[in-house]
Amino acid sequence: MSCFLQCSLVLSFMYSGVLAAPSLFGGHAARASSSSCRCFPGDSCWPSNTEWSEFNTTLGGKLIATVPIGSVCHHDPFAAYDAEACSSLQAAWFNEDTHYGSSSSVMAPFFANQSCDPFLPDTSRCVIGTYIQYAVNASDATDYQKALEFGQLHNIRLVIRNTGHDYLGKSTGAGALGIWTHYMKNIDFLDYTSPNYAGKAIKLGAGVQGHEAYAAAKAEGLVVVGGNCPTVGIAGGYSQGGGTGPLGSRFGMAADQVLEWEVVTASGELLIATPSNNSDLYWALSGGGGGVYGVVVSMTSKAHADMPSSAANLTFTNNGVSQDAFWGAVSVFHETLPAIVDAGGVSVWGFTNASFSMTPTYGPNITASQMSNLLQPVIQKLNANNISFTYAVKSYSDFLSSYDDPTMNPFIATSAIQLGGRIIPRSLVESNNSALTSAFQKITALGGGFSGIAMSVGGSPANDNAVNPEWRTALFDAVIYTLFDYTSWEANLVSQDLITDVLIPELATLTPGGGSYLNEADFRTVDWKDAFYGSNYDALKSVKDKYDPEGVFYALTGVGSDAWVEEADGRLCKTS
């Protein structure tokens, strides 16, 4: 399930505190352009071709006009239909690189609003629509500053876009100019000294992806905290939103590793934010959500010594066994998680009501025999109930070899699901696991799939940060998904309603006052301020107001986003 969950998406709409009409992008009538709205393509305020061209010149030719990647599957207005290119695109659609290599595509299919959809007839709608209009293919802070200046001069919506992994549609936007960070790939290693840390550090450009950081670290005998999906952008929304992954129980969340952010604010100022310098901005960027406070140029994080590792996989189904026996085994697996995370392990697993798959449990600095002991209660339960299973435990000389083993961490398709999520406290599993199992039975019987990652990220990090406090007492993150239907929008609306109104509430009821991981949550979460940010919301809003008083940066469900609403055509307008 690793990349399924940790690498897929959803589409969306408009959500501004109260769910608007059934229309995905909200039920407001389109408003005429006014100063309370961002300038939109077609408005008289929209820059002329000459102005865009001059802007391109100031950027040294780094401006890209969006041509949706799916346009090869459609006639007009971009190019002629190309059958061969279209079938190649269809074959590659569920690979992450199809989207992160593009300056405009998004992995969450919901947010493409079916425009230039490669699985729809060639005559179907192909417009820029919810994709960004232009991208600045940024190389450095100067490019950010030029984009910010041009965007503000012309009152254009700005979007920060890295890999396009975001499930909540935060890396796209109708009528927007994108700052695209993908090619900012610098990686440096430092000996870092600060009041709270002395040791190895890794400095990562905004566009570095998880597997690039892992590989560079390994070459230095080091490891860094990154995602379970190799292509997520490590210095982007991932670490800025918290960051879960295979080393979480050893070292904490990705945000907990950060020593320093280099960031350009809305006014164009280049700041260094550390626990002692612009410390409020440091605090907010470390867990308070991507795309909202400024544009990160680089992130400097702790790097740790590499270590021998182990990994284990396990699968079983309900074939020939009662549902009670099947759920009994799932339930025992969940009871086993506290010991696994306490030992420094991280489990990644998924299930429906018919099959279970652990892919895998990571054991950084855990031997294969310790790993076998940790999983013994589950194996015993399976044997006792005559449930057949496949199971393997392996040891590796270093962390990355375990992560790169496709029999443990298999490739899974992206762009295939819609999701919601809930952080599951350890206390719930320890005090009332049967109620949790019942909830999972109901959720899966209604068609929801489960994908989880279990970690223990400790009491509080060395440097205080804005990670959702729910993580500190969590056992795992539960993601509930339904499959995206590329041919029926109506079906997707029905399943998103199911997630919002029925499936996630099953878990919310068991976790009153709890929360959801802002990077893997339902974009329509009604109480998103509490659920995503908890007690940090008000302080985060103050940081937002201080560094971005004009609201230059907007991201759906981001801090301060309720000051804006998307109209039916996607135009962004102030709510009051």
Ligand SMILES: Cc1cc2nc3c(=O)[nH]c(=O)nc-3n(C[C@H](O)[C@H](O)[C@H](O)COP(=O)(O)OP(=O)(O)OC[C@H]3O[C@@H](n4cnc5c(N)ncnc54)[C@H](O)[C@@H]3O)c2cc1C
């Ligand atoms: C297949 C898949 C697997 C995943 N696996 C994991 C996982 O193992 N663990 C985990 O914690 N999460 C995982 N995620 C969720 C992931 O953390 C989020 O999708 C995250 O938003 C990705 O960040 P990004 O920068 O790569 O993506 P983008 O979609 O490009 O950006 C995400 C957000 O961050 C903002 N942003 C990006 N770069 C910058 C910047 N330089 N400065 C300021 N804001 C910026 C964007 O504006 C946007 O709001 C997974 C997602 C997918 C689709």
Ligand SMILES: *[C@@H]1O[C@H](CO)[C@@H](O)[C@H](O)[C@H]1NC(C)=O
């Ligand atoms: C910007 O300039 C480059 C180089 O001249 C060109 O290739 C590119 O198409 C231009 N972009 C736009 C949007 O015109």
Ligand SMILES: *[C@@H]1O[C@H](CO)[C@@H](O)[C@H](O)[C@H]1NC(C)=O
């Ligand atoms: C973006 O810039 C990089 C260099 O930083 C270049 O290699 C790449 O081809 C550019 N991409 C596009 C689509 O222009």
Ligand SMILES: *[C@@H]1O[C@H](CO)[C@@H](O)[C@H](O)[C@H]1NC(C)=O
């Ligand atoms: C503190 O930040 C300012 C600007 O934000 C920067 O010039 C200075 O070098 C930083 N100092 C440290 C110690 O990081």
Ligand SMILES: *[C@@H]1O[C@H](CO)[C@@H](O)[C@H](O)[C@H]1NC(C)=O
């Ligand atoms: C790994 O285990 C060794 C020996 O048990 C110990 O010395 C080391 O501190 C551990 N490293 C981590 C990161 O847990």
Ligand SMILES: *[C@@H]1O[C@H](CO)[C@@H](O)[C@H](O)[C@H]1NC(C)=O
């Ligand atoms: C498992 O199978 C054994 C022998 O085949 C049988 O004796 C036992 O009752 C079965 N146990 C369960 C729980 O079905």
Ligand SMILES: *[C@@H]1O[C@H](CO)[C@@H](O)[C@H](O)[C@H]1NC(C)=O
């Ligand atoms: C589990 O790992 C083993 C050892 O690498 C492998 O042979 C097996 O195919 C894996 N199981 C699954 C279901 O992928």
Ligand SMILES: *[C@@H]1O[C@H](CO)[C@@H](O)[C@H](O)[C@H]1NC(C)=O
């Ligand atoms: C477990 O949860 C269920 C459902 O919320 C509740 O009815 C029950 O009282 C709880 N049991 C315990 C021991 O807390």
Ligand SMILES: *[C@@H]1O[C@H](CO)[C@@H](O)[C@H](O)[C@H]1NC(C)=O
């Ligand atoms: C399993 O889930 C499916 C929906 O995914 C449902 O139709 C079926 O009834 C469920 N089976 C049981 C035994 O709950």
Ligand SMILES: *[C@@H]1O[C@H](CO)[C@@H](O)[C@H](O)[C@H]1NC(C)=O
């Ligand atoms: C989404 O597509 C519909 C047409 O199917 C269109 O009416 C609507 O305006 C689009 N929404 C946005 C935000 O582009």
